[in-house]
Amino acid sequence: MSVLDIVNIGDPFLRIPARDLREEDIPTPIIQGFIDDLIETMRHARGAGLAATQVRSPHRICAIEVADNPRYPYKPPIPLTILINPTIEALTEERFDNYEGCLSVPNLRGVVPRAVGIRLRALDRAGAPIDREVWGLSAGTYQHECDHLDGTLFVDRVIDTKSLCTWSTFEQYHRSAFVDRVEALTSRFGS
Numbered sequence: 615m616s617v618l619d620i621v622n623i624g625d626p627f628l629r630i631p632a633r634d635l636r637e638e639d640i641p642t643p644i645i646q647g648f649i650d651d652l653i654e655t656m657r658h659a660r661g662a663g664l665a666a667t668q669v670r671s672p673h674r675i676c677a678i679e680v681a682d683n684p685r686y687p688y689k690p691p692i693p694l695t696i697l698i699n700p701t702i703e704a705l706t707e708e709r710f711d712n713y714e715g716c717l718s719v720p721n722l723r724g725v726v727p728r729a730v731g732i733r734l735r736a737l738d739r740a741g742a743p744i745d746r747e748v749w750g751l752s753a754g755t756y757q758h759e760c761d762h763l764d765g766t767l768f769v770d771r772v773i774d775t776k777s778l779c780t781w782s783t784f785e786q787y788h789r790s791a792f793v794d795r796v797e798a799l800t801s802r803f804g805s
Contacts, residue, residue: 618669634674646739662678674700708730723784
C-alpha cells in the first residue's frame with residue numbers, strides 16, 4: 615500500500631466530475647490496489663473520508679471511516695465504507711448546519727447546509743449493491759465525499775462566508791456551540 619498525494623484547492627483535477635467505474639473493472643488488481651491506497655492515504659491524513667479525485671484519480675470511488683478520529687472527536691462512528699459510483703438522494707427538506715473542513719482545503723472550515731437524511735446507493739469494493747438510509751451528522755459526511763466526485767468542494771456550498779475560519783479559530787470560538795448542535799442531532803438520529 616502507498617500513501618498518495620492529496621491535491622489542494624486550486625488544482626483543476628478537483629473540479630472534474632469523476633467517471634463511473636465499470637462493474638467488470640472493480641475486482642481488477644489495479645482498482646483493488648487503488649482502493650487500498652485510498653484507505654491508507656485517508657487514514658494517514660486522519661480524514662473522515664477521501665474521494666478518488668482528491669488523489670488525482672478520475673474514478674467515482676470514495677472511502678469513508680470515522681473511528682476515534684482526533685480531528686473529529688464529536689462525529690459518530692462510521693465503519694470503513696467504500697463507495698463505487700455512489701448517488702445520493704435527500705429524504706427530507708430538513709437541513710442542518712455542518713461545520714466542515716477538508717483535506718484538500720487545509721486549515722479552513724465553514725458552515726454548509728446538509729440534508730438531515732439521505733438515501734445512498736452505490737457498489738461496495740466487491741461490486742455488491744449498497745442501498746441504505748443515512749441520517750444525522752453521518753449523512754453530512756457522505757454528502758461531503760460524494761460532492762468531491764461531482765467536482766464540488768465544501769467552500770462552494772458555504773452560504774455565509776462569514777462562517778469561514780481556521781481550525782484554531784473554530785476550536786476557540788465555534789466548536790462548543792457546534793458540538794452542542796451536533797449532540798442534539800445525534801440524539802435524534804443516533805448518527
